Amino acid sequence: MGRADDADGADVVVLDYGSGNLRSAVRALEATGARVELSADPERARTAAGLVVPGVGAFAACMAGLRAVSGDAVVRERATSGRPTLGICVGAQVLFASGVEHGERTDGVGLWPGEVEQLRTRRLPHMGWNEVRPDPGSVLFEGLDGSRFYFVHSYGVHAVEALRERGARVTTVQHEDDVFVAGVEDGAVSAVQFHPEKSGAAGARLLSSWVAALPSGGSQV
Amino acid sequence: MSVAVRVIPCLDVHAGRVVKGVNFTDLRDAGDPVELARAYGAAGADELTFLDISASFEGRETTREVVGRTAETVFIPLCVGGGVSGPADVDALLRAGADKAAINTGAIARPEAIAEISRRFGNQVLVLSVDARRDPAQPSGFGVTTHGGRRDAGLDALEWARRGAELGVGEILLNSMDADGTTAGFDLEMIRAVRAVVDVPLIASGGAGTARHFVEAVEAGADAVLAASVFHYGTLSVAEVKDALAAAGHPVRRDDLAVAGPSAATT
Numbered sequence: 126m127g128r129a130d131d132a133d134g135a136d137v138v139v140l141d142y143g144s145g146n147l148r149s150a151v152r153a154l155e156a157t158g159a160r161v162e163l164s165a166d167p168e169r170a171r172t173a174a175g176l177v178v179p180g181v182g183a184f185a186a187c188m189a190g191l192r193a194v195s196g197d198a199v200v201r202e203r204a205t206s207g208r209p210t211l212g213i214c215v216g217a218q219v220l221f222a223s224g225v226e227h228g229e230r231t232d233g234v235g236l237w238p239g240e241v242e243q244l245r246t247r248r249l250p251h252m253g254w255n256e257v258r259p260d261p262g263s264v265l266f267e268g269l270d271g272s273r274f275y276f277v278h279s280y281g282v283h284a285v286e287a288l289r290e291r292g293a294r295v296t297t298v299q300h301e302d303d304v305f306v307a308g309v310e311d312g313a314v315s316a317v318q319f320h321p322e323k324s325g326a327a328g329a330r331l332l333s334s335w336v337a338a339l340p341s342g343g344s345q346v
Numbered sequence: 347m348s349v350a351v352r353v354i355p356c357l358d359v360h361a362g363r364v365v366k367g368v369n370f371t372d373l374r375d376a377g378d379p380v381e382l383a384r385a386y387g388a389a390g391a392d393e394l395t396f397l398d399i400s401a402s403f404e405g406r407e408t409t410r411e412v413v414g415r416t417a418e419t420v421f422i423p424l425c426v427g428g429g430v431s432g433p434a435d436v437d438a439l440l441r442a443g444a445d446k447a448a449i450n451t452g453a454i455a456r457p458e459a460i461a462e463i464s465r466r467f468g469n470q471v472l473v474l475s476v477d478a479r480r481d482p483a484q485p486s487g488f489g490v491t492t493h494g495g496r497r498d499a500g501l502d503a504l505e506w507a508r509r510g511a512e513l514g515v516g517e518i519l520l521n522s523m524d525a526d527g528t529t530a531g532f533d534l535e536m537i538r539a540v541r542a543v544v545d546v547p548l549i550a551s552g553g554a555g556t557a558r559h560f561v562e563a564v565e566a567g568a569d570a571v572l573a574a575s576v577f578h579y580g581t582l583s584v585a586e587v588k589d590a591l592a593a594a595g596h597p598v599r600r601d602d603l604a605v606a607g608p609s610a611a612t613t
Contacts, residue, residue, distance in 0.1 A: 145467075148443040152418040181440075182468040250470045250516050252547050253349040253569070254392055254599040273350055273599040275423055277445075277470045277516075300349060323423050323445065325387070325601045 134160045135339035138173035141165045143190040145181040153322035156329060157336040167195040175339045176203060180215030184224030184241055184280065185231040187215045197234045204236055207313045211335055214278060217316030221282055236314055239284030246301040250279040257307045259296040265310055265334055266296055272327040274319035281305040281318060350599040352392040352570035353587050354549065355577045357382060359396045362408035366578065380415045387420040389584045390601050395572060398428030410442040417443025427475055432459045433466050440471065448473040448519060451492050454499050457513060464514030474510035478503035478536060479523040488536055495523035504543050511544045518548050525553025532563040541567030557582055557590035564596055
């Protein structure tokens with residue numbers, strides 16, 4: 126997959142560390158003009174201009190899969206060295222300190238404070254197109270305040286203030302009476318709880334904004 | 347601030363081709379699921395469902411190839427049903443490019459398949475498709491059928507939906523076999539009854555004829571509405587359904603950003 130023969134566009138690696146639909150993510154990123162490669166190679170993940178960490182299913186299984194390809198170490202190193210990383214859905218959740226599912230706690234990559242826990246709503250999963258509210262100054266959500274993105278999850282992070290205190294821009298979403306994290310932008314690391322690759326034009330715009338901010342690319346759309 | 351009501355066109359696919367007449371005048375090939383999916387994506391559909399009615403292994407393989415091309419072209423969620431009986435089938439569909447799988451007779455034959463699938467992939471990938479009809483012989487008055495409504499599964503529809511949610515499906519797709527094809531409206535009583543026993547999202551299907559019918563289904567408790575014929579024959583557009591929902595005060599998604607969607611970049 127990918128279009129490695131194309132000379133233009135930012136170099137993006139989608140980390141392939143388990144099952145799930147990755148074709149849409151690869152194709153939606155390609156549509157922004159990026160050169161996209163699906164890879165489980167830690168060295169490629171380490172050196173790419175942009176790294177996308179997808180993820181579906183259980184937190185613990187995702188963390189195990191991520192560790193198996195040294196993805197946790199790669200993500201930490203990229204965060205330190207300022208190379209952009211984008212986590213999607215459970216790939217976003219694993220960036221936090223920990224996750225709790227069915228009473229069992231699993232350590233995450235630990236970039237951010239907060240625990241991934243079951244949403245405090247009656248209707249679960251939180252499934253469908255919901256409106257997001259980004260903090261002022263968001264790059265990822267520029268022009269997307271109030272846009273709807275496609276969510277499908279039962280777990281999430283409520284540590285909105287703790288993230289803001291460490292200087293991150295937080296985008297929130299509300300389901301029933303529960304308000305939780307929909308997006309985080311913290312230096313080189315960004316994460317979204319929803320699926321931009323499944324979110325039509327709004328998702329395409331968000332991915333384009335992320336790719337455009339990568340070193341040496343994004344303007345060749 | 348709440349989740350929008352999803353409006354979901356459903357395509358019956360046989361060996362990679364759309365069956366049932368489709369009356370989209372501006373399509374080069376109305377029998378190509380990818381073309382139709384793209385048209386519905388552009389028309390504002392919130393999700394798509396492919397029901398694979400292929401009877402053969404080869405037919406299903408062909409459909410999977412179509413699922414892959416759709417996932418690379420249309421950037422909204424895609425659910426695929428037909429022939430799902432366990433984790434291996436779901437894995438194949440997800441790898442092909444589906445976001446969700448719908449299970450029906452496979453779960454009736456072996457309910458533990460639900461738990462096996464949701465343990466491995468999470469409950470959000472699994473939709474329990476229930477073909478139900480009025481059945482005085484069942485305690486709730488609603489029974490489950492198989493084979494397109496022709497056979498009685500011997501299950502109470504409410505009990506089956508409740509059990510499915512308990513075993514680990516993330517959604518219930520409730521098809522009224524009585525209302526299906528009548529265009530006389532959804533079976534609202536059945537929607538209300540199932541809504542009362544499950545907390546997972548509920549997709550109502552069967553009987554849609556007018557935009558008002560969709561509003562009634564939502565007011566009876568559906569989180570999403572699915573239809574085939576009214577969309578395929580052009581009786582109603584997705585936008586008309588959303589206009590009616592919005593006018594009745596229900597949140598809908600409008601994909602009206604002034605940017606080129608990913609589909610514009612495809613050939």
